[in-house]
Amino acid sequence: MSMLSDIRRDVARYNRQGRPFSVALIAAVYSHPAFLGLLHYRVTRYFGLQKGNPFAKLLYLCGRAAFPIIRMYSGVEIHPRCYLGPGAYFGHFGPIVLHPDSRIGEQVTVMQGVSVGETRGGPTVGDRVSIGASASLLGGILIGNNAVIAAGAVVVRDVPMNSVVGGVPAKVIGKRSQEDYDEVIGS
Secondary structure, X not given: OOHHHHHHHHHHHHOOOOOXXXXXXXXXXXXXXXXXXHHHHHHHHHHHOOOOOHHHHHHHHHHHHXXXXXXXXXXXXXXXXXXXXXXXXXXXXXXXXXXXXXXXXXXXXXXXXXXXXXXXXXXXXXXXXXXXXXXXXXXXXEEOOOOEEOOOOEEOOXXXXXXXXXXXXXXXXXXXXXXXXXXXXXX
């Protein structure tokens, strides 16, 4: 996947009105400050991965220099080393912190106040996972596809796919299927 392809898939998650891409991109940046943090991550990561290109290295360094300003405006802190799959959706402005060693799948929804990772490393999060407000995913855990992490949950153990977890520490409290996910996002 290319940077532009990933950005198109991200914008599609914010574009509920079916606008053309360029209009939807501008609307997402204007209406969702957290989207700007996501966009900054995509561009900075792309240039950081371009080895042997001095112009790309310069653009990467400019992106890293702008990071503190973007973080203050968007409330999003994602290191370019983190892997975040395409189609990500950050629901609201607010502190969202993704550890550099985290690997996060496609079509993931992240609400405000979420922390993913700790000093011992970052979790691996599957595709189509929804992470509720103020949830924490700590350590080198595995979150299965289609999982739902309830608001305020503290996840310190692996989460099976299609599970809903909540509590401190989080435990399985329900199930969610691929069809349930498709219904929620309107696929």
